[in-house]
Amino acid sequence: MPGQTRTVKSILAAALLAVSLSAAGDDHRAKINYMLYCQGCHLPAAEGLEDKVPRMSGFVGYFTHSDEGRRFLIQVPGSATAPVNDEQLAELMNWILRTYSADELADGFEPYTVAEVAELRQTPDTDPAARRKQILEDLSKKNRQLRRSLAQPATSP
Numbered sequence: 001m002p003g004q005t006r007t008v009k010s011i012l013a014a015a016l017l018a019v020s021l022s023a024a025g026d027d028h029r030a031k032i033n034y035m036l037y038c039q040g041c042h043l044p045a046a047e048g049l050e051d052k053v054p055r056m057s058g059f060v061g062y063f064t065h066s067d068e069g070r071r072f073l074i075q076v077p078g079s080a081t082a083p084v085n086d087e088q089l090a091e092l093m094n095w096i097l098r099t100y101s102a103d104e105l106a107d108g109f110e111p112y113t114v115a116e117v118a119e120l121r122q123t124p125d126t127d128p129a130a131r132r133k134q135i136l137e138d139l140s141k142k143n144r145q146l147r148r149s150l151a152q153p154a155t156s157p
Ligand code: HEC
Pocket: 033, 034, 037, 038, 039, 040, 041, 042, 052, 053, 054, 055, 056, 060, 072, 073, 074, 076, 077, 078, 079, 082, 092, 128, 129, 132, 157
């Protein structure tokens, strides 16, 4: 019967839609987690707050250029102690990097895995400001783009 065919077709269409939505669902959850747990300090466009919270927009990707920087992004207290599980923290950091700082990511950047995040967050930073300074100093020696970015007062983190 034509009516039945239509019903089957619309059920199939709904099922397909559900599958595609769940594939994109992680990004949605990451965004919600950002709004709930990060945005209060880092602000909606990850622009940060001058002299208080570093901007992540157009910047945070630089940290992926060294192993130490990569570890730092998870061990910094805002990340390590966030009230989300390891899977959601990996998803959140990968989303932050892609959303706010894709242009600064290291070539061939491999997204964080759940296991990596689980291990790193067990040892949160005790002196993030000093560690951050050291990492950026080391990185800027070999990264001209980062050096330039750090030299601009308006965008200096
Ligand atoms: C209470 C305010 C606050 C909240 C909430 C917060 N952060 Fe932060 N975040 C900071 C400050 C301040 C720094 C600078 C390093 C430090 O002193 O901890 C920072 C640094 C960072 C950095 C390193 C970037 C850099 O340039 O130093 C990352 C990555 C980060 N936060 C991620 C997050 C994530 C992810 C969340 C939410 C799950 C979050 N933060 C929540 C205040 C906050």
